[in-house]
Amino acid sequence: MEVPILKQGSYLIATFQAALTDEDLLKLQDALVMQVGKYRSRGVIIDVTALDVMDSFAARTLRSLAYMVRLRGADTVIVGIQPEVAFAMVQLGLTLESVRIALDLEEGLAIMDQRTKTGKGLALVDQRAKRGVLREK
């Protein structure tokens, strides 16, 4: 099953609809790395809310995907990991090191906005800065 990639402003959003085969994952990786350059995107958001299991291949692919996207000049945020999935991943030692992670799509978009506006971003949204930006508008 193909993963739809939506272009939303300067971001690309890929939402998993169901568990993917290894081949689908690699296809998604290729497509995203290609489209980041094509649309001059600043960020990629990968939504895995629908996944109820994440194996080592998927975790490794997501990690290398994030690295590749970074080399192409954009940021990656993975959003929507379920609590049970997170617990299982940690037990398998799949911790998606140095990949940005957010609770859900909304949070992921907020982090993206933060990062693209302030240049070098923070791990957490700075509420005061956000309010300041809103007031300037």
Add this chain to the structure above:
Amino acid sequence: MPKGNKELHDLGTLTTEKSSTVEDNIALLRELVSHLRQNRTQLRQEWARRITEAKLLTAMSQEEIFTEATAVYDNYVEALETGTFEALQAYARNLSERIIPRGVETHEVIGIVLLLRDVLARSLFAKYQHDFALLFRILDAYEPAANRIANTVSVGFVQERERTIRQQQEAIRELSTPVLQVRERLLILPIIGVIDPQRSRQLTEQLLRGIRTNRAKVVVIDITGVAAMDSNVANALVQTVEATRLLGATVIVTGLSPEIAQTLVTIGVDLAKMNTVGDLQGGIEEAERLLGYKVVPISETAQLA
């Protein structure tokens, strides 16, 4: 099934003898039961006396022991008569439910059941002392049933006790891991007491669920109340922190005691991924800073305005 095989073998020759012993057995048991019914008062008193003598059931008063003894005695005789143990089992469970909270121990329950068995056996010895052959046959009928009764009551008591313990454990576990929201998007998780693998697992699950439902961004885990920590627990804590990160939240660990800090460094647990602050207050302040809050005294805000 050696018994069944034997019966099959003997079927041709011994059928008549076999059925006659079974009937014999039933007749003997009936005689036994009527004997126990006749001497009910005396045997019951004897039993209660021996219980007190042996200093069993010290948690209960004399009258209570006597009442329970009567009930157990009647159930006992009934079980002997009918050969069914359901009523006795139910009574044993009910009795256990009542006496467990009062601190009655397993050895006491087994002790009193065995005492009853002895008291009854002695009365049989006394009655049939002149006819040893009959006594042996009576005992043959009595002993298996009596042992099974003792077994049923003891097992019932132990099962009931285990059930109580399990229930309490569950209740304690539920109560022992509160995940509390102190501010928008800020949770605290105070941990008190010993952490075992099961508890740490439950803790993590509850925390992750709390992060989801409260949309938390920062979690302060306070372990001031944890007395000691071994490498297993420390690793579990590291896992909790990593799992939390997978939900997009940050963990701040507070309240590491000097002893725990020393043990952790000595056993070489990698706590580099962890954000630690001295005490809960400091942890909450740090969390507020991460969330962009600043606590300002009212007088200062008045000046600003």
